[in-house]
Amino acid sequence: MNLYINLAEQLGARIEQGLYRPGERLPSVRALSLEHGVSLSTVQQAYRQLEDRGLATPRPKSGYFVPLTRAKPALPMVSRAAQRPVDVSQWDQVLELISLSPSRSDMIQLGRGRPDVSSPTLKPLLRSLSRLGRRQDLNSLTYGCIYGDQGLREQISRLLLDSGCQIPYQDIVITTGCHEALSAAIRATCQPGDIVAVDSPSFHGVMQALKGFGMKALELPTDPLTGISLEALELALEQWPIKAIQLTPTCNNPLGYIMPDANKRALLALAQRYDVAIIEDDVYGELAYSYPRPRSIKSYDEDGRVLLCSSFSKTLAPGLRIGWIAPGRYFDRVLHMKYMGTGTTAQLPQLALAEYLEAGHYQPHLRRMRSQYARGLEQMIDWVSRYFPPGTRVSRPQGSFMLWVELDPGFDSQRLNRELQPHKVQIAPGSIFSAAGKYRNCLRINYAAKPSAEIEQAVRRVGESVAELLAELG
Amino acid sequence: MNLYINLAEQLGARIEQGLYRPGERLPSVRALSLEHGVSLSTVQQAYRQLEDRGLATPRPKSGYFVPLTRAKPALPMVSRAAQRPVDVSQWDQVLELISLSPSRSDMIQLGRGRPDVSSPTLKPLLRSLSRLGRRQDLNSLTYGCIYGDQGLREQISRLLLDSGCQIPYQDIVITTGCHEALSAAIRATCQPGDIVAVDSPSFHGVMQALKGFGMKALELPTDPLTGISLEALELALEQWPIKAIQLTPTCNNPLGYIMPDANKRALLALAQRYDVAIIEDDVYGELAYSYPRPRSIKSYDEDGRVLLCSSFSKTLAPGLRIGWIAPGRYFDRVLHMKYMGTGTTAQLPQLALAEYLEAGHYQPHLRRMRSQYARGLEQMIDWVSRYFPPGTRVSRPQGSFMLWVELDPGFDSQRLNRELQPHKVQIAPGSIFSAAGKYRNCLRINYAAKPSAEIEQAVRRVGESVAELLAELG
Incomplete structure (x- = not known):
């Protein structure tokens, strides 16, 4: 990968994660050049790319800044967990999630924690599997x-x-x-x-x-x-x-x-x-x-x-x-x-x-997946900002490929999943991530797969169902 | 497989398993012909094969009999298990058995319960594994x-x-x-x-x-x-x-x-x-x-x-x-x-x-493995009869590929395994098959692999070490 693309991705990820606040000055070209040991023009190329992606705004003679308009959904609140040991429940909801066959391609499975397995960097592994399988x-x-x-x-x-x-x-x-x-x-x-x-x-x-x-x-x-x-x-x-x-x-x-x-x-x-x-x-x-x-x-x-x-x-x-x-x-x-x-x-x-x-195939594969997932996150947050009702809170993942979405305290994500069933979309209801079945008002969305119109449509559908259910709450 | 070979194997297995006592009359040619729906000459061919293998002796005008001389080692005794619940022990001995890498080909592993995986009837499975592994x-x-x-x-x-x-x-x-x-x-x-x-x-x-x-x-x-x-x-x-x-x-x-x-x-x-x-x-x-x-x-x-x-x-x-x-x-x-x-x-x-x-590959594979293991049993009992000290008792497996060998009550099969180590042979000590660590005087031997001079040598070595240890007991 080119040096400047690499740098742009690192910087972009940091901005995405909210390490710099909207309106805040980004590191100078010279500082980045020293820090990363790359030329000044490489840093400038990286910044131009971030500009194209709407993640940085140049101000003449002042350097680059985080765009003010790009205000992200708020963070989820700190969890207020029960301060006593409890017996775990929620097996039924977990079972619903893990009962789906992977070959049911008619279902957009946004719920499970599965990575993208379509990268060409997996091919050497498949060749080994195939060769050893014959032995x-x-x-x-x-x-x-x-x-x-x-x-x-x-x-x-x-x-x-x-x-x-x-x-x-x-x-x-x-x-x-x-x-x-x-x-x-x-x-x-x-x-x-x-x-x-x-x-x-x-x-x-x-x-x-x-x-x-x-x-x-x-x-x-x-x-x-x-x-x-x-x-x-x-x-x-x-x-x-x-x-x-x-x-x-x-x-x-x-x-x-x-x-x-x-x-x-x-x-x-x-x-x-x-x-x-x-x-x-x-x-x-x-x-x-x-x-x-x-x-x-x-x-x-x-x-x-x-x-x-x-x-x-x-x-x-x-x-x-x-x-x-x-x-x-x-x-x-x-x-x-x-x-x-x-x-x-x-x-x-x-x-x-x-x-x-x-x-030596693993590290190049990891580099590729990290970039893909960082870009996927950007896209998913964009979709959630666009298609979910105002007031939706989202996490700031610093790695992996899962977004945590928090809604109004009265919201029921298990019901959401039922509403989504005829639309062939599945999310992970927040309650399965708690021993006591809390976080019913939350959901987890997978953004591992490369962004596509199909997934955008699915996220949009989730957003619409969320809005409908919230409207019922009044 | 030819009809007569098939029949010979079935009959042979029954004789091996001791369903007919030494000296007992075997079923008549006519009875077998009716029972199995095959011709009289097919039955006669089968009996001739059993004769060659020393499993049947013809007596003029009387039919076929189980040879008197073919007296097998005695059966193991009925286990006298403790009549109270106990906590299980013996993890150390189990660990010894399962720590060996399969690729350590210098070791004749007679101890583990592994089947023969060299049969050509496995090839279609390997082809599927290889093809799917590429996908x-x-x-x-x-x-x-x-x-x-x-x-x-x-x-x-x-x-x-x-x-x-x-x-x-x-x-x-x-x-x-x-x-x-x-x-x-x-x-x-x-x-x-x-x-x-x-x-x-x-x-x-x-x-x-x-x-x-x-x-x-x-x-x-x-x-x-x-x-x-x-x-x-x-x-x-x-x-x-x-x-x-x-x-x-x-x-x-x-x-x-x-x-x-x-x-x-x-x-x-x-x-x-x-x-x-x-x-x-x-x-x-x-x-x-x-x-x-x-x-x-x-x-x-x-x-x-x-x-x-x-x-x-x-x-x-x-x-x-x-x-x-x-x-x-x-x-x-x-x-x-x-x-x-x-x-x-x-x-x-x-x-x-x-x-x-x-x-439909599974049933032909099973038929092949059943015959192989039945023949393997015959060979292994023969070797044990030949190379183990008199008084050795052996089981009469009616399936699978493992023989249970019982020795003098004072015998220690864990020590046997230690003695066998420099000879690159391993058996399964009887004690791991008991919660309370009984059956130290027993061992289990795998006969899945096709008989070879190498395995015969290994069994012979086990027999010799058994004799040495028994001699020490006096």
């Missing part, structure tokens, strides 16, 4: 080793350096998606009846795992830009016998924020002080729009209390079902939990992934 | 539907007819191997602290799942030819608050017996009377040497209390990690447990399997 040998067809394929574990160990982690491959276990990693981590650190502190809203897979294993969720107030409230967490740790903290601090699902490094360190310090485990979901971490990618909490971990869970499901293809866990001091228990859940992990996708990573 | 579409690369691919579920529904089950596809859930099916079934029917009655010896995966989920195993005495003792089961049901019975009644792992139909029905009646669930592992059911395959307990189930668990791991390839469960009345809970464990199942292998089954 009739023990290595690809029979039971693997319980830890996972060594070649893939070595590649993941290298990959983790980008998030500041030095983890030898021996400390990594391959799992059936991040889902199994999280499930094993929860069972390895908690017993039925135990309390787990979670960010709120939070990934519905974890909510349902807590429900199924008989644990209670303590939902903590969460800021839409900086994440879980440390004050609330400390208070909760003081008040309840919490066993583990489960959160997605980097490119949060569903809010999209990146927890600042200082907060990550402070959270770890709290966990140390109260001696609780941290189950860190980093599944969207590689999809941060800024480069280099943010550090993980695990990267600061000194006593092995952080269980880092991730996968290739969001960055490459969910259908592979390949994730991993770096469980720190809980290694043996996690391995046991993994074995009792599914035995060993499928060999074929592991071998194909190891080849793909080793050949 | 860049949502259907193969993204999240599937939580129930599994509908096409595959329909094929499995048809397949289940062979075991006497009429189960619509809507009642079947695809899982990540039979392992996940069993794990979900256990969690769907039991809570931590609950007691599960199991056959003994029993599959180590289930033992470890019970351990991990905090349940207790009540091991029941099990006959090496007819399976779990119904008298002992009734007594146990009377005495303990048992929540579920978990067993492998058809081609049992590790003993290889097929529980008679009458016993299957009687067990179901007991389960009804005491209102407990039955978790039926049928993963080896399609590999019964006799045709048609035996009925499952599930086929008699009227009130949905049987959770039938199975997979393609033993019949096709473990590396696919595709299994299924027909959970009866526990459907909703099982689905929830499956979701919280791994989310949806990988799409690619499901689509390839659906194609393979639909094209």
Whole structure:
């Protein structure tokens, strides 16, 4: 990619994320040239591109500014989570979301957390899958080793350096998606009846795992830009016998924020002080729009209390079902939990992934997807601004491909989904992201797919249904 | 296959299984001709083949007899299981078995339950995998539907007819191997602290799942030819608050017996009377040497209390990690447990399997593998008779590809494995098949691979090490 396009995208993403307020002066051409080590003309080209996209306005002799007119919808409010542990509910709504077959192409599925899998940068992976699929040998067809394929574990160990982690491959276990990693981590650190502190809203897979294993969720107030409230967490740790903290601090699902490094360190310090485990979901971490990618909490971990869970499901293809866990001091228990859940992990996708990573295809693919998703976000916010009623609030994702939309407190997004059914559109109702079924007035929209007239039409339809339902509320 | 070869194999398998005693008269040529609808000369050809294989001796004017000299090693004794629920142990030994990489070709792995994956009848499956692996579409690369691919579920529904089950596809859930099916079934029917009655010896995966989920195993005495003792089961049901019975009644792992139909029905009646669930592992059911395959307990189930668990791991390839469960009345809970464990199942292998089954490749493959494994059993028993010390007892598998070997009560098969390590041979120590770590004097040997000089050498080595260790015992 050209230098100036790259720079324009980085700057554009920052403006999109609201790091500069409307009317605020943007960094000078000279400052950017120094900061990024590029020529002055490259910066000027980048600014001209941002101008074309309506993200920057030149003022003679003063430099570039954020356009005043480009006022975005307001941010969602800080979640006011219940300050007591609750039993998880909402399985019915989750089931509705995950019962749809991917081949039902008549349905615009804006609800599920699936990435775009149409990029040409996936082709080398498909070639490996195809070639290995033809191979009739023990290595690809029979039971693997319980830890996972060594070649893939070595590649993941290298990959983790980008998030500041030095983890030898021996400390990594391959799992059936991040889902199994999280499930094993929860069972390895908690017993039925135990309390787990979670960010709120939070990934519905974890909510349902807590429900199924008989644990209670303590939902903590969460800021839409900086994440879980440390004050609330400390208070909760003081008040309840919490066993583990489960959160997605980097490119949060569903809010999209990146927890600042200082907060990550402070959270770890709290966990140390109260001696609780941290189950860190980093599944969207590689999809941060800024480069280099943010550090993980695990990267600061000194006593092995952080269980880092991730996968290739969001960055490459969910259908592979390949994730991993770096469980720190809980290694043996996690391995046991993994074995009792599914035995060993499928060999074929592991071998194909190891080849793909080793050949250096992963980073170019990530760069491409990050740009695509950053542009997708811009487009989606534009559509929501245009088609949703005034007063709609939206998140400021700093990575991944999901937008959180907040409506009037009386709004019912489950009813919205029912209204949308005849129109063949599905969104994710906010209530599935809460143990107690809160956030009924919110919804999550996927913007992974390349913008198209079809998707625009679907978003428009959602906006219209939202307006109709709000009108009923009066 | 020629008619006479087919008949010879059926008869041979019956003789091997000890259905006819040494010296007993075999069915007359005329009777067999009528029974199988083949010509008299076909039966005579079959008998001549059995004669060549030393399985039948002609006596002039009297017909064919089982050779007197062909006395097999004695049967293992009926297991004397502890009559109280215990916490499961033995994770360390299981881990040793499952830590080996399949690509470590320098090791003769006689311990793991893996099938032969070198048959040409697998080729159409590999072609499908390869073709679908190349396809860049949502259907193969993204999240599937939580129930599994509908096409595959329909094929499995048809397949289940062979075991006497009429189960619509809507009642079947695809899982990540039979392992996940069993794990979900256990969690769907039991809570931590609950007691599960199991056959003994029993599959180590289930033992470890019970351990991990905090349940207790009540091991029941099990006959090496007819399976779990119904008298002992009734007594146990009377005495303990048992929540579920978990067993492998058809081609049992590790003993290889097929529980008679009458016993299957009687067990179901007991389960009804005491209102407990039955978790039926049928993963080896399609590999019964006799045709048609035996009925499952599930086929008699009227009130949905049987959770039938199975997979393609033993019949096709473990590396696919595709299994299924027909959970009866526990459907909703099982689905929830499956979701919280791994989310949806990988799409690619499901689509390839659906194609393979639909094209009619599965049954010819099964026929081939059944014959191969029946011949493999004959060879393995021959080797064990030849290379193991006198007094060695062996099971009479009626299907699958695993032999159970019982030695002197003081024998230590874990130590045997350590002795075998420098010789690059591994067996499965008997203790992992018991919750309480019994059966240290037993071992399980895999005979799936086609007999070779290398495997003969390995079995011989095991026999020699056994003799050495027994000599130490004095």
